[in-house]
Amino acid sequence: MDKKIVGYADEISVAPGERIRFMVSCEPEISRYRAEFVRLLSGDTQPDGPGYRDEPLPGAAIGEHAGRRQAVHAGAxxxxxxxxxxxxxxxxxxxxxxxxxxxxxxxxxxxxxxxxxxxxxxxxxxxxxxxxxxxxxxxxxxxxxxxxxxxxxxxxxxxxxxxxxxxxxxxxxxxxxxxxxxxxxxxxxxxxxxxxxxxxxxxxxxxxxxxxxxxxxxxxxxxxxxxxxxxxxxxxxxxxxxxxxxxxxxxxxxxxxxxxxxxxxxxxxxxxxxxxxxxxxxxxxxxxxxxxxxxxxxxxxxxxxxxxxxxxxxxxxxxxxLEDALYDCEWESDFELVVPEGTRSGFYAAKLTSGDQEDHIPFFVRPPRGRASAPLVLIAPTASYMAYANWRSSMENEHGELDYNHLAEIFPEDRYLNLRPELGNSMYDHHADGTGVCYSSRLRPILNFRPKHGSLWQLSADMHLVDWLESNDIAYDVLTDEDMHADGVECLRRYRCVMTCTHPEYYSTPMWNALYAYTQGGGRLMYLGGNGFYWRVAFRDDKPGAMEMRRAEDGSRSWIAEPGEYYMAFTGELGGMWWRCGGAPQYLVGNGFVAQGFDFSSYYRRNSDSFDPRAAFVFEGVGPEELIGNFGLIGGGAAGIELDAFNRHYGTPPHALNLASSEKHTDSYLHVNEDVGHMYLPIGGLDDPAVRADMVFFETPNGGAVFSTGSIGWCSALFHRRYDNNVSRITRNVLDRFLDAAPFDDGGG
Ligand SMILES: [Fe+2]
Missing domain, CATH: 2.60.120.200 (Jelly Rolls)
Structure with missing residues (x-):
């Protein structure tokens, strides 16, 4: 079935009392559609998944609107x-x-x-x-x-x-x-x-x-x-x-x-x-x-x-x-929402329906400005959503033809995007002339920024974590990357615990500084993803919704920045990997990107560090020999897709505990090229012990702590046996301790 309704919003994060506008375009056969506002509770509709669930946003009117086609004029x-x-x-x-x-x-x-x-x-x-x-x-x-x-x-x-x-x-x-x-x-x-x-x-x-x-x-x-x-x-x-x-x-x-x-x-x-x-x-x-x-x-x-x-x-x-660059579709607004006072912070969407047609335009409701409404905050990785926005190279060959080299389903969103080059590219793609895409924007329909999206990646994969929080009645607020960029550490300090989603890969300097200052000030950070904190990005105050990135110098790159073009126009900062810009992910969260593969996921096995009394709380109820996460909705395991490992050389704190490591990844897992040198020629897969996810814990100054899983697959395992499994248990053990005010022992006496 072809997709016939799409839209986008002018804002990504709104607080109660604030306005958000929605722009919609319909194919001619859609004369009317219904628009309602829903809180997103769960989004994975694959047969074994938790399914899609939403609930109405209380106090928000349901509208009926006339469909119309709105044009996109791409070209810089x-x-x-x-x-x-x-x-x-x-x-x-x-x-x-x-x-x-x-x-x-x-x-x-x-x-x-x-x-x-x-x-x-x-x-x-x-x-x-x-x-x-x-x-x-x-x-x-x-x-x-x-x-x-x-x-x-x-x-x-x-x-x-x-x-x-x-x-x-x-x-x-x-x-x-x-x-x-x-x-x-x-x-x-x-x-x-x-x-x-x-x-x-x-x-x-x-x-x-x-x-x-x-x-x-x-x-x-x-x-x-x-x-x-x-x-x-x-x-x-x-x-x-x-x-x-x-x-x-x-x-x-x-x-x-x-x-x-x-x-x-x-x-x-x-x-x-x-x-x-x-x-x-x-x-x-x-x-x-x-x-x-x-x-x-x-x-x-x-x-x-x-x-x-x-x-x-x-x-x-x-x-x-460039003929195919696009900042803002500049569509006319079709309807708007003033977020009702009292709306709970969370993942939301404008849900558009007409006959068998449906579209969701996601947005995030943050708590009232200056306040926290729960002790836990989940960071919606909107910078990474933007980097992957309208990712074409996952499905198109260099001629723009739909092209898979493996068994896969082409979803209506993929087909819609493929037929419309004017909707712009992701930062993984190339422009028509072969130039790497270094700017992205959210002021356009983003076809892969949708719950229910068939390929579980970014938002659709993060819905596993939302489902777990909702199903376990865990109170949480949501802030976005852009909130963290604009407000700095102040917006995090109100929380006892900060939790990431599955793939927080793109970080601006203010975002990075906010998170680091939070961990250093006694905050507790749960990094529940992989390939996090990897690329540096920039925003510009006078260009809302736009983001810049340069695939400079090194890294696992879908394109390579030209010589002399490593500095970002928006801010003048050196672009590229955070490792090359002074803040390797290992320094921030104890582990960092080492390998990726996209077929099967694996499991973790406990290391001797997991028996250290400092980490006892993590493994309560988990047996010493128990394999952790040998199940999951993405590749069948909790350790998979993109993996991060412990590494002192890159900045893992010397006192960090390497609690558990994954093993036996398939040969499709290749070691990242930034580690390749004369002395280390990675082979990847089964025979490469460096291809693994490490679960890391360490205390931070002032009674804080960091827990990192180092795998994109982790959250996909939470739902297994209705949340009765060791991935869910470990996540809950850590969360409960991280929400406890008792300071962690930072050794400061
Ligand atoms: Fe990534």
Whole structure:
């Protein structure tokens, strides 16, 4: 059955009294749908699972709404508003440096200021056969074109210049490969003499990397034929500049003599941590970037001398535009909720139904601001949900075709996503031009951020833990990663115990600092997942719902950041693995990522440390020889999918206890590549003792403690025999002790 209703919300975490808006799009056959608000209690609908359960959110109205289709306009581009400096243009010079990444695919627009209906304005195109093309309005609904006739080579820098001189009627265009290769045939130029009029002026905005014929509901040009690749320093002048004059405009300050001739000179090396486009011409016609093209990328003058864009912004004067980037769908809101006072904190969703169609738009209700309503808080890993948002590479090949190399089911959500590239990518995917996806956003439908999702991953796997808390009547609050990012340790200090979900992989610096300060201040942390605290991410205050990450230097990477592009544009921080940024997960929680495999899960066996009296509370009711978690809903065991191990070298505290370890993982479990070196050539699987999850416990200063399971599969075992099992027992033993005010002995006397 195809999915026909999807939506998203403007907020991810709301407190009672706060407003959240919902945006919905329906296929034409859905004329009406019902919207209700539910608390999510359980979400795994596979045959052996606990099933789906929800309950109505008390006091929230149920609505009936008309279905409508809302469009998505993907494509990252730049927009500079129309300005009087463009009025009355008769002659023209254009200069821009470009690095096409997909020039062979189709015609793409590098620069445009056109009114296609009137046949007015000018544009620069990159054409697969004709190379760079200058297009000038003919004043009669058409455009006259002049092309170099030489296709550009992908991933090479070209200086592109074009002029039109009203007096002589001469039009020129040139493209010059900036690298000096022998036998280059991609440099070229063309000139012609105009026959008839040109109309260069129109009141359309100047677009960088896109063309447009229509405007969106908000009045913004809808991008089409978006250029994939990098663009540096576009300059528009109102007279024909000669070669020598043009040369002086490429870098650095603008020569005073040319200033009167300039319309705009856009310097992308300025304000890299924003969406701003800065015009350094005297006219100051500043613009903005739309849909998060990539900033802090190497420009044509990058040499390798500097790796940090903040140290040499002039080396990072380019912006990487992309046809399939998306920040905000900008749909009209269909309904909203003001969270009723007294609503319990938890996982919630707007549940949309129409006939056999259904969609859930999840959100989280936090406790009233400044308060805790339970001694336990569960952190919804919304940063990791965003990193995995609309993960395509789990099911699509490089051509965007549905493609599995193992037995698997394709769910309606997968098919919906596959048919709609405009819904954007996850941070595991590549853009159409092969560039790794380093930004994500939650202001779009996220098809894998749903309870009941067939592949138990992130939210759908975390519902096992929610089910356990709900079924065992354990009181808990919920805060999200974004709450922790914004509020810091203050929002955690109100709790005796903080609990993670199954896969809290992506952490910003404020999030990391909050959690560390919490454990150091006597807090108790239960890390019930795997591959946690692995990648560093960044948020930007003026870009709500967006997140940045660079797969830099090392790690188990679905793509690899380009040289010199390890620093995040949002904050200027070094991106990549937390281990490489000063805070390995072992230092925070005692264990860290060592291996992953996606077939079968295994079990833990107790180590001698588990008989240490300090850990007696963990194993109450668990026999000394008992295998722990040789059952579970993900791969059949509690130790599986992604595994974290104890490691002093990476920062596991010296007094930490390695309570239990998993063993006998299948050969599909490969050791992470960051540990590979001359001395250690991992083999993975059955024969590699380093492929294991370690259950770790240690006390922290001021009476706090940390307990870590180091496995994504752990929570999938909680439900076994209706919660009567040793994974559930250990989790409960630890929780009960962690909720007890009695301080842990930190050895401080
Ligand atoms: Fe992961």
């Amino acid at each position: 581009f730049g927009i500079v508003p129309h300005h009087r400096v463009f009025e009355g243009l008769e002659s023209l010079s254009l200069q821009v440096t470009v690095y096409p990444t997909l020039p062979e695919a189709r015609r793409a627009c590098v620069l445009s200021k056109t009114d296609p209906a009137a046949g007015a304005g000018f544009a620069l195109w990159c054409d697969p056969r004709e190379g760079m093309v200058l297009a000038l309005g003919d004043g009669d609904g058409g455009m006259r074109e002049l092309a170099t006739g030489r296709p550009l080579i992908a991933k090479e820098w070209y200086l592109v210049q074009a002029t039109c001189d009203a007096e002589s009627g001469e039009v020129r265009i040139s493209q010059r490969l900036l690298e000096s290769y022998a036998r280059d045939t991609s440099t070229g130029s063309a000139r012609t003499r105009l026959e008839g009029e040109v109309a260069l002026s129109c009141d359309a905005p100047l677009l960088v990397a896109a063309h447009s014929r229509e405007r969106s509901r908000r009045g913004r040009p809808i991008p089409e034929l978006v250029f994939n690749g990098r663009v540096e320093r576009p300059v528009v002048a109102s007279r024909r500049l000669d070669e020598a004059e043009l040369e002086t405009l490429r870098y650095g300050p603008l020569p005073a003599a040319l200033r009167p001739a300039l319309c705009v000179a856009l310097d992308f090396s300025r304000e890299i941590d924003s969406d701003d486009i800065v015009d350094i011409s005297p006219n100051r016609v500043h613009g903005e970037l739309v849909n998060l093209p990539i900033r802090a990328v190497r420009g044509s003058s990058w040499t390798g001398e500097e790796m940090n864009f903040r140290h040499a912004p002039e080396h990072y004067a380019a912006v990487h535009f």
